Amino acid sequence: MTTRDGRDERTRRTTLAAATAVIALALVGGLALRHRATDEAAPGPTAEATASPDGSSRVPWSAAVVGRDDTTVTVHVGPGDARCRDLVQPRATITARDDAQVVVAVEARIVPAADCTTSGARVPLVVSLAEPLGDRVLRDAAGTLPPPTYFERHVPDLPADKRWSPFSTGCDEGWCQGYNGPGGATLLVTARRTADVARPAPVATVRVGPHRGVVTGAPERSWTVWWEAGDATYSLRLAPAEDASFTLAQFERELARLRWS
Structure with missing residues (x-):
């Protein structure tokens, strides 16, 4: 004969076992979800993992x-x-x-x-x-x-002008090339994305090859002409020799002598 106390005891044991099973399933499910999230967040192959046999x-x-x-x-x-x-x-x-x-x-x-x-x-x-x-x-x-892609056809053909000889120069962005010229003057040709260019206020406009350019600068420092082609802005800076200067008219005459092709 089963007493009421015995039935209550069995009910409590059954309830406890069910609760334990639910908690265990929740823990296992949580671990599985965390493991999956970790797998999804794992980084892709590194350069070393995809490197060539020579290490490159x-x-x-x-x-x-x-x-x-x-x-x-x-x-x-x-x-x-x-x-x-x-x-x-x-x-x-x-x-x-x-x-x-x-x-x-x-x-x-x-x-x-x-x-x-x-x-x-x-x-x-x-x-x-x-x-x-x-x-x-x-x-x-x-x-x-x-x-960004820049085109030599958008700048003067300075290598064909024997008055100017190229020299090594470097730039962190875009493209640049320097040239030594007559009387110790130097030219620097640069190109960058137009969206990345910040230029001073212009002092004049001038025709530079097939382009319309704007001029910035001052006689005692240097003159620079800027023009756009495609999504790039090109520039040419003429700097005089030490202790020398160029007037704006001299700069414009020098621009007119440059060859384009």
């Missing part, structure tokens, strides 16, 4: 310059945001091309720099197209958005 990996390039022949492309690449790092044996190749685009990939090893004061410099790498680039877009195999 794909590196994004920051800008491209298309030569006057429309088939020579120079991409500029550096170690990016990595501080005190240098590129070793960088190489550029064309990985895909069609009627709409040309894709350029750069591979290199990024290593600690021997001298942090000179590290991080961008390196120019040249690739040759089988056909002119035309209206096709240059894309980076390491990114989704195309980096």
Whole structure:
């Protein structure tokens, strides 16, 4: 014969067992959800995981310059945001091309720099197209958005002018090239995305090749002419020799002598 106390005891045991099972299932479910969230948040393969046998990996390039022949492309690449790092044996190749685009990939090893004061410099790498680039877009195999592309046809043909000789110069963004000229004067040609350019107030407007440009500067420092082509702003700065100066009229005459092609 079962007493009422016995029935109550069995009821309490059954209720406790059910509650324990529910708690256990909740804990297991919570652990499973946390594990799944961790898997979903896990980062993708690192550069080391996708590196080539020689230790190199794909590196994004920051800008491209298309030569006057429309088939020579120079991409500029550096170690990016990595501080005190240098590129070793960088190489550029064309990985895909069609009627709409040309894709350029750069591979290199990024290593600690021997001298942090000179590290991080961008390196120019040249690739040759089988056909002119035309209206096709240059894309980076390491990114989704195309980096800025600048064209030599949008600047004067200074290498063809024997009065000016190129010298090495560097810029962190865009494209730049320096030239030494007569009497110790120097020219600096630059190009950057128009959205990234902040220029002083203009003092004059002038025709520069096929473009309409605006002039900034002062005689005792330097004169700069700015013009836009596509989504880029190009500039040419003429600086006099030390202790010399150029008037605005002299600067305009010098611009008129430059060759375009």
